[in-house]
Amino acid sequence: MKFLLVCAILICSVLPGHAGVKDSIVMVRSINEKGRSEGTGFFIASDRVLTAGHIVAGSKSVVVVTYGGIHATAEVIFYSEKFDLAVLALTYSSQSYLEFAGNPGQGADIVIIGHPFGIPYVELYGKVSGYMTCQVDTECLLLDAALIHGVSGAPVLYKGRVVGVALGVLTVKGVPMSGYGVGLPTEKFISAIGGYLEKF
Numbered sequence: 001m002k003f004l005l006v007c008a009i010l011i012c013s014v015l016p017g018h019a020g021v022k023d024s025i026v027m028v029r030s031i032n033e034k035g036r037s038e039g040t041g042f043f044i045a046s047d048r049v050l051t052a053g054h055i056v057a058g059s060k061s062v063v064v065v066t067y068g069g070i071h072a073t074a075e076v077i078f079y080s081e082k083f084d085l086a087v088l089a090l091t092y093s094s095q096s097y098l099e100f101a102g103n104p105g106q107g108a109d110i111v112i113i114g115h116p117f118g119i120p121y122v123e124l125y126g127k128v129s130g131y132m133t134c135q136v137d138t139e140c141l142l143l144d145a146a147l148i149h150g151v152s153g154a155p156v157l158y159k160g161r162v163v164g165v166a167l168g169v170l171t172v173k174g175v176p177m178s179g180y181g182v183g184l185p186t187e188k189f190i191s192a193i194g195g196y197l198e199k200f
Contacts, residue, residue, distance in 0.1 A: 021160060023096035027065040027115045028074075028088070028153060032058040040114040040154035040166070041088065043097055048196050049088040050189065051153035052167055053079055056086045064090060067121065080192055083138065083184060084167050087196045100186050101161035106130050112145055112166050112181075114154035124151065126181075128158075134167070134182040142170065147181030156183045165189055 028051045030037045041051030041064060049064055056062050062074040072092035079086045104110065105128065112124040126145025134140035141156065141164045148169065156164035164183035171177065190197065 020096075021098065021157065022067045022113060022121050024094070024098045025067065025113055025121070025155065027118075027120060028055050029063045029065070030056045030059040031061045033060070034058075038115065038118055038150050039152045040150065042153075042155045042162070042165075043094050044087070044193070044197050046093045046095065047090045048077075049074065049090060050165060050193065050196075051086050051088060052165070053081060053084040053086040054168075055153055056088070057081075062088060064088065064092075065120075066092065066094070078193060078196060083189065083192045085165070085184070085189055085192055087193055098155055098157075099161045100190070101158060101163050102186060104128055104158040104163045108158050108163075110143065110145065110163070111157045112143075112147070112151060112154050113157065114151035114166065116148050116150045118150055128163075129180070132182070134170075134184075138188060139185065140164075140167070140188075141183040141185055143181040143183055144179070145181050146179050147183075151181075162186055 025042045028039045028041045037055050039055035041049040044050045072090045074088040074090050077089045108128045129142040129144045132142045152168045154166040155162045164185045166183045170180040
């Protein structure tokens with residue numbers, strides 16, 4: 001029922017078409033003074049995961065759950081409030097990576113694979129509507145896709161390659177704009193975390 005309610009407001013799928021891609025994507029669970037936070041992340045090195053910074057901000061403990069169901073503890077080794085990014089060091093090693101790509105262009109069809117409301121590996125479909133200065137005060141992707149709770153930190157995919165990382169719902173003067181989200185382009189997060197990348 002929970003899945004049906006989410007998909008009633010999103011264009012989504014749990015078909016196995018991106019099974020290989022999902023091996024590189026994890027669920028991120030964080031506990032801090034305010035409670036529990038959940039989101040998505042993806043491998044950028046054998047034991048490094050990129051996620052959205054606000055998911056792990058002030059965390060006391062972080063656990064990631066892999067596509068195969070492995071639970072691994074993680075440590076925040078990089079955090080940027082400016083870019084809303086974090087890099088996690090894991091006690092688990094993966095051989096699965098996603099390839100990166102540059103600007104897909106306005107109107108490009110994209111797929112975002114995340115965990116809305118804790119539902120694992122849901123595929124959200126949308127388009128790149130354009131570019132804008134977003135809440136992290138840098139140029140971001142404007143996405144015609146509903147980035148709801150649990151999707152932050154997910155890879156934004158174009159033809160199977162990462163063109164950005166999902167940050168969250170688009171807000172205008174503090175008001176959430178339903179159905180639209182923002183993502184940090186690949187070249188932006190690479191410049192921020194380049195030293196943590198094993199390959200590009």
